[in-house]
Amino acid sequence: MSVLKIYSPNIYQHIQQIIQQELSLSPPQGLLAEFIDRTYGGSNHVERLISPKRAASMFRAAYIDPDKEDCGLDTATVSTPRRRKISLSEYEIMDHENPSPKGGHEVITALTGQLEVCGQIFWTQGVGDGLTDCLNEVLHSIGLVIKVLEHETAVIECDAAIKLGKDKYTSEKAVVTYVKCSDVTSCTAWGIGIGENKADAFMKAFFQAAASVSSFAW
Incomplete structure (x- = not known):
């Protein structure tokens, strides 16, 4: 088994x-910093031999399958919980x-669905100037105020997305979105969403990040 010294x-x-080689993902450095901090206690504490597959498995457990019981993380250094889940279906x-x-027309977005x-x-339903406003209104209805700080979107092959354990896709490409959110206490967290379109991927990433902020008391 190959090993890599990380320092x-x-x-x-x-x-x-x-992450790129094992999972075909290219997360932002801010997300990588959060992962390293949560998993290893920060870059200054990392000086060890580690299997690339093990590192990828830990990343996948932390962000791709955060609802699984065995996430493989060092619980002594995990700073944000990943077990709390928010999702929207039949939307x-x-x-x-x-x-x-001011004259002319303005576009108002309306979102309805089953929030878990x-x-x-x-x-639930949310109305606003775009999808982010709608999602904020949906979460506000359950007492959670979230702000999107950063987000990035990329396209990946559907075969790569399917290997990550996600849904099947009708097109040849899938969308992956990385979203960084904060709550009213300025606690921040990243989320990753994979979907067939930008809206679906963004919502999954948004809800994952929202469920990870420390002030969420469900």
């Missing part, structure tokens, strides 16, 4: 190479054109 200051580059997104007070929060299910 500061090249740890981010090494981990990024591992519908519709854009409406309304007359604007740690096993509790609600029918």
Whole structure:
């Protein structure tokens, strides 16, 4: 079995190479920093031999399958919980054109769906200027205020997405989105979403990050 010595200051580059080779993902450095901090207690504490497959498995457990019981993380250094789950199913997104007070028309987005929060299910809706506003309104209805700080979107092969254990896709490409969110206490967390389109991938990443902020008390 091949091993890789990971050490500061090249740890981010090494981990990024591992995730790219093993999972076909290219997460932002901020997400990698969070992963390293949660898993190893920060880059200054990492100086060990580690299997690339082991590192990829830990990343996958932390962000791709965070609801599984065995995440493989060092619980002494995990700083944000990943077991709390938020998801939206049977959803519908519709854009409406309304007359604007300034003249012309403005587009209003409406989102409806079945929101599941740690096993509790609600029918919910959100209205706003775009998908992010809708999702914020949906979470506000359960007492959670979230702000999107950063987000990146990329396209990956569907074969790679399917290997990550996600749904089957009708097209040749899948979308992966990385979202960094914060709560009212400025606690931050990253989420990863993989879907057939940008909206689906963004929502999955958004809800994963929202469920990971420390002030979420469900």
